[in-house]
Amino acid sequence: MLAVLAPMVCEAGADETRGDPRRGLELSVSCASCHEGDGRSLGYRLYPRIAGQHYQYLVNALTEFRRLERHQAYAFQMWDPTLHLTDQDVRDLAAYYAKLPW
């Protein structure tokens, strides 16, 4: 039974490797106007720092924005940049930002 379950567990644990950070870099051009090129958002405090966040945190956040599930005061600003993203885009962006220094 363990032998059957092991590949599933590994697959779930290896989620991070399914994102391509190089492609995430290309996609991140559309995020830079608010989160800045390095994702640290130092210029204007309205925009949260996303560089160095955990991969799964980024995937979850982007997925929630895409589904219009987040409604904090400024969440609407994230709807337009994320509505068109595919699941793979989300993984690539998360892989890219997760690798940047905090």
Ligand code: HEC
């Ligand atoms: C028009 C400005 C704008 C653009 C463009 C933008 N964001 Fe955001 N982003 C925001 C704002 C404002 C928030 C905070 C929203 C909130 O409080 O719910 C945010 C929040 C986030 C968060 C959640 C951070 C946290 O700690 O909860 C992530 C992740 C994120 N953005 C990633 C991205 C990515 C990736 C892109 C490009 C695809 C992008 N953003 C494009 C303005 C923007």
